[in-house]
Amino acid sequence: MADYKYIINKYKFIPGGLIEAYHAIQREYSYIPEDAVLAASKAFDIPYAKAYGVATFYSYFKVGKRGKNVIRICESAPCHVAGAADIVAALEKELNIKMGETTADGKFTLEFTECVGQCQATPVITINSKPYGDLSPDKIPAILAEY
Amino acid sequence: MAEEMRIVLRNLGKIDPLKLDEYIAAGGYKSLEKARSMDRKELIEEVKKSGLRGRGGAGFNCGMKWSFSYGIDSDQKYVICNADEGEPGTYKDRTIMENDPQSVLEGMAICGYAIGANKGYIYCRGEYPYVVEILNKAIAQAKDKGVLGDFDIEVRMGAGAYVCGEESALIESIEGNRGEPRFKPPFPPVKGLWQKPTIVNNVETFANIPVILEKGADWYAGIGASNYPGTKVVTLTGDVNNRTFFEVPTNTTIREVIYEFGGGIKGGKGFKAVQIGGTSGCFIPEANLDTSIDFDSMGKIGAALGSGAVFVMDESRNIVDVVERISKFFEHESCGKCTPCREGTKRMHEIMGRLNNGKGTANDVALLSKLGKVMSKACLCGLGQAAPAPVLTTIEHFKADYDAKLV
Ligand SMILES: Cc1cc2nc3c(=O)[nH]c(=O)nc-3n(C[C@H](O)[C@H](O)[C@H](O)COP(=O)(O)O)c2cc1C
Ligand code: SF4
Ligand code: FES
Numbered sequence: 397m398a399d400y401k402y403i404i405n406k407y408k409f410i411p412g413g414l415i416e417a418y419h420a421i422q423r424e425y426s427y428i429p430e431d432a433v434l435a436a437s438k439a440f441d442i443p444y445a446k447a448y449g450v451a452t453f454y455s456y457f458k459v460g461k462r463g464k465n466v467i468r469i470c471e472s473a474p475c476h477v478a479g480a481a482d483i484v485a486a487l488e489k490e491l492n493i494k495m496g497e498t499t500a501d502g503k504f505t506l507e508f509t510e511c512v513g514q515c516q517a518t519p520v521i522t523i524n525s526k527p528y529g530d531l532s533p534d535k536i537p538a539i540l541a542e543y
Numbered sequence: 544m545a546e547e548m549r550i551v552l553r554n555l556g557k558i559d560p561l562k563l564d565e566y567i568a569a570g571g572y573k574s575l576e577k578a579r580s581m582d583r584k585e586l587i588e589e590v591k592k593s594g595l596r597g598r599g600g601a602g603f604n605c606g607m608k609w610s611f612s613y614g615i616d617s618d619q620k621y622v623i624c625n626a627d628e629g630e631p632g633t634y635k636d637r638t639i640m641e642n643d644p645q646s647v648l649e650g651m652a653i654c655g656y657a658i659g660a661n662k663g664y665i666y667c668r669g670e671y672p673y674v675v676e677i678l679n680k681a682i683a684q685a686k687d688k689g690v691l692g693d694f695d696i697e698v699r700m701g702a703g704a705y706v707c708g709e710e711s712a713l714i715e716s717i718e719g720n721r722g723e724p725r726f727k728p729p730f731p732p733v734k735g736l737w738q739k740p741t742i743v744n745n746v747e748t749f750a751n752i753p754v755i756l757e758k759g760a761d762w763y764a765g766i767g768a769s770n771y772p773g774t775k776v777v778t779l780t781g782d783v784n785n786r787t788f789f790e791v792p793t794n795t796t797i798r799e800v801i802y803e804f805g806g807g808i809k810g811g812k813g814f815k816a817v818q819i820g821g822t823s824g825c826f827i828p829e830a831n832l833d834t835s836i837d838f839d840s841m842g843k844i845g846a847a848l849g850s851g852a853v854f855v856m857d858e859s860r861n862i863v864d865v866v867e868r869i870s871k872f873f874e875h876e877s878c879g880k881c882t883p884c885r886e887g888t889k890r891m892h893e894i895m896g897r898l899n900n901g902k903g904t905a906n907d908v909a910l911l912s913k914l915g916k917v918m919s920k921a922c923l924c925g926l927g928q929a930a931p932a933p934v935l936t937t938i939e940h941f942k943a944d945y946d947a948k949l950v
Contacts, residue, residue, distance in 0.1 A: 411737070412699075412719035419669070419700055440719070453721040453878075456669045456703030472631035473822055474780040474854055476868045510705065510872055511631035511822075512670045515780040515852075516787050525672050 398424050400432040408439040414450055418457055426505075426524070427462045455509070463498040463505035465543045470520045472511035478518035479532075486533035487521075490540060503543070545791065545799040548766070550774045551750035552790045554643040560677065563684040566645040572690045574756035578653045579692075586657050587613055590752065593760035594772040599625055599708075599745030600820070600849045600925075602771065602838040605752075611732035612658040612740040620660035621741040622651050623717070623731075624749055626667040626674070627701050627708035630821030631872065632852035635776040636746035638788050640667075640674050643750065644681035650749030652694045653756065654742055663696040664736070666713050669703050705876040709924050710743040711735075712878065723880045724924035747776055767793030768837035775836060775851050781817075782809045782857035791836075798832040800853055813858035816941065820849020822869050823929035825936040826862070845936065847929075862937050862944040867895040873930040884927025887918040891934060901948050908945055912938055 400421045407417035417436060421428050428451055437447035451459050467487065471480050484495060487506055491499055498505040514520045517529025521539075528539055549555065558565035566572070578586050591606025612620055624647060628636040640647060651663045667675050678698050685691050699717050701707050707716045711725035714736050735741025751773060755763045764772045776790045777800055784806030791804065801807070801817060808814055818824045819836070825846040827834075834844050841848045856865065870892040879885045894911055897903040915931030922928045938945060 412717050414719035415702060415716065416699065419702065446720075449721055450719065454669075454702030454704050455875075456701075471868070472872060473818075473865055473868050474632050477781060477856065477860060477865060509670075509703070510875065511629070511633075513628055513634045513637050513668070515632050515634055515778065518780060518786070522670070525670065 400425070400429060401435055404432070404436050404439045414440050414442075414447065415454070418451055422457060426464055426466055427458045427460060430460060433459060461498075463502050465503060465523055466505050466507060468507045468509035468512070468522045469495075470510065470512050470514075470518075470522075471508050472515075474515045475511070475519040480519045482533050483519050483521060483531050483536070486536045490536050504540070545795050545803050547789055547804070548774050548792050549790050550754050550766075551639055551646070551747055551776060552642065553754065554646065556642070558643070560642050560644055561680055561684075563645060563681070563688055563690070566643070567690075570757065571645055571753070572649055574753035575649050575652050575656075575690070577756055578656055583613065583657050583659070586653075589760045590657070590755060593755045593763040594769075595748065595751055595755060595763065596771055596838060597745055598747035598751070598775065598851070600630075600847075602848070605744065605748055608732055608744070609654060609657050609742055611730075612660075612742050615733060615740045617740050619662070619737075619739045620658055621736045621739055622654045622658070622660045622663040623710075623713065623736065623741055623743045624651055624663065624665040624746055625708065625710065625713060625743050626665050626671075626746050627713060628668055628671075628746075628850070629701075629705040629708045630823065630850040630852060632778060632780045632818075632821050632854045633850040634778050635788055635851055637671060637674055638776065638778075639746050639750050641677060644678055645685065646750045646753055647746055648681060648685055648691065648696060650752035651696060652691050653752050654744065654749070655694045658740070658742055660742070661693050661695060663694060664717055665696065665698045666701060666707070666717060667698055668701040672700075675700055704878070705872075706878045706924070706926050709926060712924070713743065714741065721878070723878045724926075726923070767795075768835055768840065770839045771837035775848065777804075777836070777851045777853050779805045779853050779855065781855040782812065782860070783807065783855045784809050793837040794835045796833050796835050797827065797853075800836065801832070801855055805853070805855065808855065808857050810857070814855070815858045815860055816856045816862060816937075818854040818856075818933065819852065820847045821852040821854075822872055823926070823932060824849050824852070824854075825932050826940060827936075828940040847932075862941040863895070863899050863948050866933050866937050867892070867899040869933045870895040870930075873926070877926065877930075881923040881927065883918050883921040884923065884930065887914055887922070887927065888930055890914060891918075891931065895934070898945060898948055902950060903948065904950055908938060908949075
């Protein structure tokens with residue numbers, strides 16, 4: 397796994413590269429380590445408060461640990477009427493955690509998201525950004541088995 | 544029978560989107576060549592004359608916008624393609640970029656030449672990493688072959704903030720900041736990215752440009768509704784048989800979109816409502832279905848075309864429940880910069896929740912109307928201004944659903 401310091405250095409000379417750096421860190425870690433925010437503030441020469449403010453403004457970023465695989469369930473209106481709540485229930489049951497939590501083995505985290513732009517196939521979830529559409533509760537176990 | 548007309552999706556299924564040679568064989572990059580042989584002012588006049596209006600929601604005349612940046616002397620100017628596509632129910636820009644990325648690049652390069660910019664950015668939402676990959680490959684191929692000349696394009700990724708679709712918030716985000724909208728004026732064509740003149744256009748807007756140059760402004764101006772000519776890519780969601788996208792002339796009616804292209808309501812149920820333009824759009828009742836989808840006609844019925852998302856609800860749907868969900872979206876997505884939106888979206892969600900749980904009173908509905916009116920005038924950006932639209936239009940057209948839930 398690439399060290400976040402190494403990643404940050406790759407982006408620090410790109411104008412406005414902070415957000416790209418956070419994306420790159422998250423691709424490696426699945427989250428942004430607290431220390432990486434401090435390191436970014438130094439590398440980009442901006443106040444810590446600003447580096448932290450950017451990292452926490454965007455819902456795609458998570459400062460602090462989460463599971464290896466991030467499952468996001470779309471709850472925007474088209475997915476809502478298509479039965480997103482049933483998918484939430486099926487995932488919570490299958491993984492034995494609640495929304496927002498991470499499994500004990502650190503393998504999965506469950507999060508809500510707004511529309512991910514795959515609304516031709518509602519309801520939709522993404523796992524590490526890969527979309528799965530036209531879901532029904534019975535399809536969940538097979539999808540989780542891929543990870 | 545209304546028919547599809549493909550302008551921005553002209554290459555869909557006909558070329559391999561990752562093979563530049565196939566795009567070129569289909570006539571690609573001839574329009575950029577033509578543009579570069581034209582006088583810049585003349586080029587902008589041609590785009591203006593086509594009547595093309597922005598497809599990102601605000602419907603501003605594209606050539607007119609370009610002329611603002613053109614008219615400014617500056618050592619540096621920028622072209623930004625808005626591929627943030629955060630409006631729930633919308634997947635048209637993804638469809639365009641997945642199937643024909645080069646036409647977007649060509650449109651951007653034409654804009655670059657017109658206004659005198661040599662650098663472009665595509666701001667693509669973070670939820671589409673697979674699209675970012677396609678764009679990066681397309682850009683690399685275009686650079687390799689030299690078709691873009693000295694025009695450089697870079698892709699930047701959003702990170703899950705709906706407000707970053709608003710052009711000045713988007714600019715803040717490219718600069719590496721929190722995506723909070725700026726006070727206007729100055730508008731981006733005058734002072735945008737790093738305070739330089741910047742044109743921000745939507746993906747679909749740019750994809751129209753090469754065809755307009757190829758076939759001429761008069762040809763384009765003659766398609767669809769005269770005050771908003773051309774086609775619109777609409778994306779259908781909800782209780783319709785065909786949940787898919789269509790590109791239709793702008794004088795197509797809502798009824799045609801739902802019943803002909805959408806194949807009607809699923810399961811033979813009755814129609815209840817349609818929300819057009821995404822989650823910030825207005826709810827439209829059956830009585831208005833014969834309106835054509837163009838920008839001005841939609842405005843006349845108190846609605847908006849917005850992104851072109853068409854979310855259909857059948858008779859079994861409870862409007863108050865759907866609108867409560869929508870009000871939560873706005874509370875979540877409000878950037879917090881201005882008070883009417885930060886506090887207003889929170890209270891709106893709170894009251895909607897009370898109503899949906901059967902604990903609200905007639906006074907709550909009156910409060911919602913009042914709050915909504917204030918927000919639509921007092922909020923700093925389009926997010927807060929549009930947030931009350933679903934609430935206000937459902938109180939107007941679907942009052943019975945509210946009444947049924949009062950204590
Ligand atoms: C909250 C908000 C979100 C927006 N989201 C988008 C978007 O996702 N894509 C887009 O093209 N325009 C979006 N817009 C409109 C842009 O601010 C801008 O008007 C548009 O990109 C201009 O391009 P056009 O003239 O080609 O339509 C949004 C506006 C607001 C207020
Ligand atoms: S209206 Fe809402 S999103 Fe827009 S600036 Fe104000 S708080 Fe931010
Ligand atoms: S509404 Fe769920 S993916 Fe768009």
